[in-house]
Amino acid sequence: MSAVTTQTSFTSGEIDPRVYGRIDIQAFQQGAAKLVNLIVLPGGGVTRRPGTELLREISPTYRLLDVELPDSRVLIGIGANILWIWRADGFYQTLTSPWSAAQAANVRWARRRDTLLLCHPDVEPRQLFRNSTGAWELSSFPFSSAIGVAGTPLTHKPFMQFSDIEIALQPILTGDETQAIAAGVQVVVKASVPMFTAAHLNCRLKIKGRQLTINNVLDSARVTALTDEALIDGRATVDWGEEAFSAARGWPVAVAMHQNRLIIGGSRDAPDQIWMSRSGAYFDFDMGTGLDDEALAFRLTGERYHRIIGLLSNRHLQVFTAVGEWIISGDPITPANVEVNLQTTVGSLASAYVPPLSVDGATLFVSGSGSELREFLYTNTEDAYQAADLAILSRHLLSQPIDMAFDGGRRLLCIVRADGVLVTVTIDRNSNVAAWAQHVLAGSATAILATADGLFLVIRRAGRCFLQRFNDALSMDQTLIQTAAAPTVQWTGLDLLSGNNVTVTSNGRFIADTSLTSGTLTLSEAVTRIECGLRFSHVAEAMPIAGGNNGLALDTIYRTVAVTARSAATATVMLDAGNGLKQLKPESASAVQDNHMRAFGWRRPLDGPPWRIEQDSPEPFTLLAVTHEAKVNT
Incomplete structure (x- = not known):
């Protein structure tokens, strides 16, 4: 009997071989066994991906960011103890940075107009900004301060206690402990249990709301400190705190800007803590008396330990932890009305920082397993967020992701893997399209960035590193x-x-x-x-013949009679219908054309694809549909 099938859409993308048994689902009819260096179009066809334009050679780079200025855009690359700034007009500047290669790949960031805020839990946070001369500088966070009664600067950094057990501190000065202790006096501060390390030197304490600066560590339970303001008394108290961020306790993990506040999520020793600055005063974390515009801080408390991985400002402030996804809401957020709710319990990848991305109102993030792409989305029917897996049909392509970006112009989510392969997902939520493909580049990708000026990649090849950009006019x-x-x-x-x-x-x-x-x-x-x-080759392979349909066995023997490939704006089609690759030349390279090939030879569905296209010619290529005609041995 004859069997004629026409595939008019590839919007299920490259299908995981572990799904080949599901010949009953639509994805089997609209997918491909292999899509290499091809992009799935939202309308159904596939097209050869753009080539890359080589912009300049750079030092090894593990994170690629950008800052938009009033008159231009600059790209920022972070490598091992180096940070570079590049602009399209040829401007290039390098700075010494505090991050090692391993740390650079895990830096989190937030943009505040033309300033970039950069964090890693093992390194003091930095801000990258342009100074008055137009040159770029890297400096520590400029936390706010105020001058105390004694003329000593008082920091507005956040303070907290890190221990889960109750610890008392006592400032000791000769005399009556019930008496106040003046500012500018050195005291011994004694802890009820050991808590101090050498790294506490120069850290600040706050006892009953008054600040002191540690100037010597005597032992694990005693330090000497200079009072920055008068202390209420010398009694032991559990009303105290120490600087939340320091060499002793670690530095911020993640940052975001939300509702005109700077949000800090987690630190090395307080991984589940959230700090929110005063409204409009981004480096002021003084909690004051709880007024609406003042700072606030709280922990993410639940049945499990929620170590913060990333933050994203969206419809609500979204917090991604190693074991769950939270939203923080309030209209606006104030100390009195802030709401903190756990929504889903998927968990985010902790071994490498892959930033969550906002795409069409949903947030896409990589799960803790590293093999799931989750869509964190509010649904009116459930009145809650859900997190569907977009990689369920193409899980073989999502392995060890290290970076991610969304190219809105091409509707492409781009994921860089640790092996240097680029994986893309064509996303169109209105049409329910999530089509995966893989791209083998001339070298290994280490970082990616999507901006209004294009899709930029960092490529390592033969021991050298290059900044490149996708260019639709190129095919190499x-x-x-x-x-x-x-x-x-x-x-x-x-x-x-x-x-x-x-x-x-x-x-x-x-x-x-x-x-x-x-x-x-x-x-x-x-x-x-x-x-x-x-040159690079693109490959398209058809799914196996669905022999189990129409009452036929899965391993039904068939013989391909003919294959017709409908192309658009394509000069050459290299098609294999079972007898090796043969060149087909459309009559017009600019029009929609049908390219026909006859074939012979009996085979079974898993012996090889019914048809295959592979070519490396640096020319445009678009495949719209394929008709496969076969004789089936019943």
Whole structure:
């Protein structure tokens, strides 16, 4: 009997082989066994991904960020003890940074206009900003302070107690302990249990609301401190706190801006604590008397220990922990009306920081297992948030993610894996599309960033590191673009590609394949523009024949009779219908065309794909639909 199937959509993306038994679901009919270097279009087809434009060589970079200025945008790369700033006009500046390579990949950040706030729990937080001369600087957080009665600066950093057991502190000065202790006096502070370390030197304490600065650590239970303001008395008390952020207790884990407050989530020794600054005073964490605009702090309390992984300002302030997802709400948030609620208990990836992203009103985050992409979304029917898994059909592609960005123009969620492979998910919530594909780049990706100016990647190749950008006009990777005022055959400035086999095109027209041994290239024809880059192959493979349909056995023997591939704006189709790759040339490279191939040979569904496309020609390629005609042995 004859079996004719037409696949008009690939919007289920590349399907996990572990789902091949589900021939009854729609995804089996709208997916592919393999999609490499192809992007699924929301309308159903697949298209060759853009090539990458090589912008400059950089130091090894593990996190890529940006800051939008009134007149431009700058990219910021964080590497091992280095931070660089790049602008499209060629501006480039480097700064020494405090983060190691491992720490750089786990830095969290928030943007406050043209200032970038950067945190890691083992390093004092920094802000990156432009000074009055236009140069960029990296400095510590400028926590607010006030001048006390004695003329001593009093910090508005947050204070807290870190121990779960009750500890009493007593400031000791010779004389009656019931008497006040003046400002500017050195006292011995004694703890009821050991709690001090050498790292407490220069840290501040607050006893009954009054501040002291530790100037010597005597032992684990005693320090000497200088009173920054007069103490109420010298009695032992449990009403005290120490600086929440210090070398002794660690530094902030995550930051966000929400409702005109700076939000800090977690620290090394207080991983489940939330601090909110005063409204409009981003570095003032003085809790005062609980007025509406004053700072507030609280713990995420639940049955499990909620170590904070990340924060995101969305419809509500969203807090992602290792074991659950919370929302913090209030209209606006004040000390009197703040509401804190646990919504779901999925948990976020802790081994590497993959930032949660807001996409079409939902928040996408990687689960703690690293193999689930969850959509954290408020639903009116449940009056609560839910977290559906978008990777359930393509779980084989989500492995050890290290970075993530959303390209709104292309509707692409881009995920960088630890092996350097880029995975994309075409997302269109209105059409219920979440289509996965994988992309093998000319090198290994280590970081990614999506901005209004394009999709930027950091690529490591042959021991070197490059900043690159997806360019829809290119069909090769690591491409250098050169122009000349008059046609020429001699081209220079190609040193970044030296030592590679390259392809040269001119405005997309093939010129030559050559081996580049230096930064100079001589062509056989004179042109005014060249694109010199590295080829990459795209691959599309069909799902196995669904032999179990229509009462047939899963391993039904079939013979492909013909395959027709409908393409658009495509010059060449390399199609394998069972007899190896054959070239098909559409009559028009600019129109929609049907490309037909006949084939022979009996086989079973799992012997190989019914059809396969693979080609590396640096040309546009779009596949809209495929018809497969077969004879089935019943």
